Amino acid sequence: MSEYQEHLARLEEKQRAYAELAEVKELFASRGWFAGTSGNLSVRVGGFEPGDFQFAITASGKDKSKRTAEDFLLVDQNGKPSEPTALKPSAETLIHCEIYRLTGAGAIFHIHSVYSNVISEWFWERRSVPVTGVELIKGLGIWEEEAHIEIPIVPNYADIPRIVPEITDALQPRLPGVLLRKHGIYAWGKDAFEAKRHLESFEFLFEYVYRWELLQGSRR
Ligand SMILES: CSC[C@@H](O)[C@@H](O)C(=O)COP(=O)(O)O
Numbered sequence: 001m002s003e004y005q006e007h008l009a010r011l012e013e014k015q016r017a018y019a020e021l022a023e024v025k026e027l028f029a030s031r032g033w034f035a036g037t038s039g040n041l042s043v044r045v046g047g048f049e050p051g052d053f054q055f056a057i058t059a060s061g062k063d064k065s066k067r068t069a070e071d072f073l074l075v076d077q078n079g080k081p082s083e084p085t086a087l088k089p090s091a092e093t094l095i096h097c098e099i100y101r102l103t104g105a106g107a108i109f110h111i112h113s114v115y116s117n118v119i120s121e122w123f124w125e126r127r128s129v130p131v132t133g134v135e136l137i138k139g140l141g142i143w144e145e146e147a148h149i150e151i152p153i154v155p156n157y158a159d160i161p162r163i164v165p166e167i168t169d170a171l172q173p174r175l176p177g178v179l180l181r182k183h184g185i186y187a188w189g190k191d192a193f194e195a196k197r198h199l200e201s202f203e204f205l206f207e208y209v210y211r212w213e214l215l216q217g218s219r220r
Pocket residue numbers: 036037038039040058059060061062089090091092110
């Protein structure tokens with residue numbers, strides 16, 4: 001591939017990634033999943049040379065219910081902008097870097113929701129949210145009969161680099177997500193389609209567990 005062809009291919013990949021992010025961002029915003037500028041999304045770009053990838057990520061602090069020309073930027077594997085830009089990558093970019101490094105994912109989506117926040121606190125002492133036999137566990141790619149999963153919960157710190165090793169320790173190979181205590185859910189997949197399916201499945205399971213716990217309480 002000539003240098004010029006490589007340049008064009010990169011440009012095309014970047015545009016594809018931005019278009020995918022814009023579509024997911026609009027959909028999640030319509031569900032109220034980006035309250036108060038929270039949440040961030042990224043899609044992996046590249047793989048032109050082995051081990052050399054970048055990702056497109058939402059710019060920090062934007063109103064994610066609006067579509068603008070300054071919604072996304074490209075960063076390298078260390079989370080540094082890979083092109084000159086006035087935009088700041090998400091404050092949580094280092095979490096994305098670590099998840100890409102550990103899982104080889106193609107897309108990572110993070111939202112804050114009331115269900116994920118409440119459930120993370122309810123099960124904090126256990127450090128995981130137990131779920132058994134709910135059909136939507138299959139949405140996470142786990143197809144066993146009466147599957148039991150424990151969705152990991154990690155502590156939330158204002159200093160993001162402190163969260164990174166917590167994620168490294170807590171990740172479970174078969175579970176494409178991690179819950180941050182009283183913060184929100186990170187979910188990923190091999191591409192944007194799969195990451196979205198995983199995120200929606202987690203969110204469904206959090207609401208299910210929340211409502212089930214409430215019902216159980218009202219019976220006592
Ligand atoms: C404004 S509350 C949310 C932030 O603190 C953070 O948790 C978040 O998800 C969004 O940060 P951002 O830097 O816009 O990606």
